Amino acid sequence: MKKIRKVTVHAGHNPSGKIACGASDLLDESTQARYITKKVIKLLKKNGIKAVNCTVNNGTSQSDVLRKICAKCNAVADADLHISIHFNSGRDDRKGDNKVGGTEVLVTENVSDKGDIAKRICNQMSKLGFTNRGVKTNRNLYFLNHTKAPAILAEVCFVDDKDDYMLYKADRLDIAQAIAKAVLNHNKCE
Numbered sequence: 001m002k003k004i005r006k007v008t009v010h011a012g013h014n015p016s017g018k019i020a021c022g023a024s025d026l027l028d029e030s031t032q033a034r035y036i037t038k039k040v041i042k043l044l045k046k047n048g049i050k051a052v053n054c055t056v057n058n059g060t061s062q063s064d065v066l067r068k069i070c071a072k073c074n075a076v077a078d079a080d081l082h083i084s085i086h087f088n089s090g091r092d093d094r095k096g097d098n099k100v101g102g103t104e105v106l107v108t109e110n111v112s113d114k115g116d117i118a119k120r121i122c123n124q125m126s127k128l129g130f131t132n133r134g135v136k137t138n139r140n141l142y143f144l145n146h147t148k149a150p151a152i153l154a155e156v157c158f159v160d161d162k163d164d165y166m167l168y169k170a171d172r173l174d175i176a177q178a179i180a181k182a183v184l185n186h187n188k189c190e
């Protein structure tokens with residue numbers, strides 16, 4: 001396995017309030033994805049990894065946001081990994097039923113470095129109490145299909161599930177740490 005020396009990280013949508021701004025419920029996807037992105041970058045840099053923020057704030061549509069994100073990612077020379085931060089929705093549990101929706105990470109193929117880091121993110125998140133929904137293969141996502149370096153898309157947790165919301169609010173910095181740790185631990189275990 002290859003050591004990850006340079007990554008890009010971005011929040012998957014336009015800013016809150018703009019067109020194509022992502023899911024908004026108990027949690028606002030755009031706002032929280034930007035928070036997690038910034039913290040992951042900070043933590044990686046602190047640990048000697050080059051990390052570039054490729055978030056786009058001026059997309060004119062969802063497809064324009066995605067095009068611009070990929071252009072930014074691909075303009076970063078020698079990137080070893082691209083990470084997209086999203087939040088999931090569709091649980092429709094605003095009261096809380098003590099079942100946490102949890103985390104999943106999407107990849108075009110569950111192989112090599114990206115598969116390993118994707119799995120590590122799910123494992124680290126499960127230590128914080130987020131259900132491990134696992135690494136999922138998806139070949140239909142623009143971002144995964146249009147980035148040159150290996151790419152992963154993390155669905156951190158659900159915006160419309162009180163149980164996810166409570167865990168998230170408890171310490172979102174731990175979540176950024178879990179994602180950063182996945183990369184750092186990958187590098188330790190060659």
Ligand SMILES: [Zn+2]
Nearest residue numbers: 012022086087
């Ligand atoms: Zn999203």
